[in-house]
Amino acid sequence: MRDTRRSRVVLSLLLVVSLTIVVVGLRGAGDGAREGAAGVFGPLESAAAAIVRPVSDFIGSIRTLGSKDEQIAALQAENDALRTELNTSEYARTRARELDELLHVAGLGRYRTVPAQVVATGPAQGFGRTVTIDAGTLDGIKVDQTVLSGQGMVGKVVAVASTTAVVQLLTDPTSTVGARLEGSARVGLLSGNGDPDELTLAMLDQRSSLTVGDRLVSKGSAGGDPYVPGVPLGVITSLGGMPGGSGRVATVQPYADLTALDLVGVVVEPPRTDPRDALLPPVPSPATSSTSTSGTGS
C-alpha cells in the first residue's frame, strides 16, 4: 500500500493551499494574480491560436460538411462575380477603402468598435461561458464594454490585460442584460441559463404578452456601461414559465452564434443616440435563412 503517511501529508498540504486560494479568491484578492497570468499567458494563447488556426478552420468546415455541394456552387458563382468586380476600375477600389474606413468609425449603428479575434474558450465543465480575445488595454479596451459580432450581441468585457481581454458571453449563467421588445417600450431581463446557445427572458411587466418570433434588442445600461443600446439580442423561440408566476418567461435564441465565435468587435464608444430597432436584421422572408423563424412561427 503506497497511500502512506507522507504522501497523505503532501496531499493535505496541496488541498489546504487550494482551499485557501478559493477562500482568499472569493474575497476578490485573485484579480491581480489573474491579470499577471493574463500578461504572460495571453500572448501565448494568441500565438497558439494562430498556429492552430488551420486546424480550427478545418474543424469548422467539418461542422458544416452537410451542405458542401451547394456551398461550392454558390462560392463558384460568387468567385466569378468577384473576379469581374476585381477587374473594374481603380475608382471602385478607392471607394471600397473609404467605405471600409467609414465602417470602422461608424461601425454598426455608429458604435465605434475595435475588432478582435477570439483566441481561447473556457471549458464548459467550469460552468461559466467566457472567451479570451486578442485585444487589451493597448487597444483601448476597458472592463464593462459591450462586445458584439456581425450578427448581434456577444457579451461584455469582464477582465482586461495589456494585449488580451476576457469576455463573458450572454450565455454565462451570471450574465444578465436588459432587453427591449422590438417596436415597443416593454422591457425584460435576458439571462444565461447554462445552455451554450439559449437564453432565458423574464419580462418585468407581468401582463406583457409574448409571441414566438418576437425580436429583442438591448435596452442599454445607464451611460452605455456595460451594455450599449440597440444591439440585436435574439429571437423568442418558445414560451415557458408558469402563467401567473413572477413575470412572463420565454426562451430566446441569440442572434450571434456564441458556440463558434471568431471575429468580434468591442464597442469603445457608444452611439450618441439610441438606434432603437434600426440594427435588427430585415424581417425574415422565406428566402433568408439565417434569421428565419418560420419553423417555429406562431
Next chain:
Amino acid sequence: MTALRGVAVLVLLLTALLLQLTVLPRFGLPGATPDLLLVVVAALGLAGGEVRGAGAGFAAGLALDLVPPADGVLGLSALVLTAVGYVAGVWGYERDRGALLTIGAVSGLAAAAVVGYAMVGGVVADPRIVWERVPLLVGTQALYAAVLAAFVVPLVGALVRRLAPQDTGYELGRYDR
C-alpha cells in the same frame, strides 16, 4: 534527470492547457469541453505516483484558474485536479491494471471531477453552477476522457519512463513502505 523530467512535465502541462483552451472548444462537441488537462494529470499520476500526480494536478489546476478566460472561483480547478492526480497515483502507480480498466478509471475520474467542480462551487455559492446541466456534462466528459485516455496515458507513460529509466526512490511515498 529529475530536473529534465520536471521541465518536460511543465511543457507537457502547458501544451495540454493551450490545446484545451484553443483547439478543443472548436469542435463544438455537445456538453463538456474534452478535458485534456485532466487526462494528462491522471496519466502523470499513473506514471509517477500519487505525490507527483497531486503536484502536477495542483500546478495544472492553478494555471487553469489563472489563465484567461478563467472567470470562476479561483483555486477550484487546483483543488479538483490535485485530488485527480492523487487518486490516479494511488490507484494505478506500479500496478498492472490493464489498458481497458485504466481507461475506465480515467473516465470515471473525469466524471467525478465534474461533480467535484459543481459540489465545491455549490459550497462556496458560485452562481455559475447550473445543476440541471451536471448529468449532461458528466456523461459527455466521461466519454471524451475515455477517448483521450486511450492515447494520452500510454504516451505520457512512455515519456516519463524514457526520461527516468530507473526510478531512484525520489518518490516520497516509497520510503515509507
